[in-house]
Amino acid sequence: MAEMQHVVKVEEGRPAADGRPSVGPTYRSAFARDGFLAPVDGLDSCYDIFRMAVEKYPNNRMLGHRAIVDGKAGAYVWRTYKEVFDIANKIGNSIRSCGLTKGSRCGIYGANSPEWIITMEV
Structure with a gap:
């Protein structure tokens, strides 16, 4: 049985020439081999994609980290999509309670x- 390829080469690379740097080949997901798929109705932002994943896979692992114990990485500790969603909503509510509204700017550094990823989902 042939092994499934997850990425496919859609454009060859080019060597350096005339003072221009070389360019490596271009790869795409096998699902977008012949162009990108049409957008899905209702998925207009990254948050919509996250929300849909939570609805479909609430108990699947989403974010993991390894605790460092005595200078060595321990076992992974995981949070599910639903756990991450709940934490992100609490962070979003906290930010709104500070007076930020739609269109406001808030920088996260x-x-x-995992905490940064959760904050990014707000």
């Missing part, structure tokens, strides 16, 4: 971590 932090290291790559």
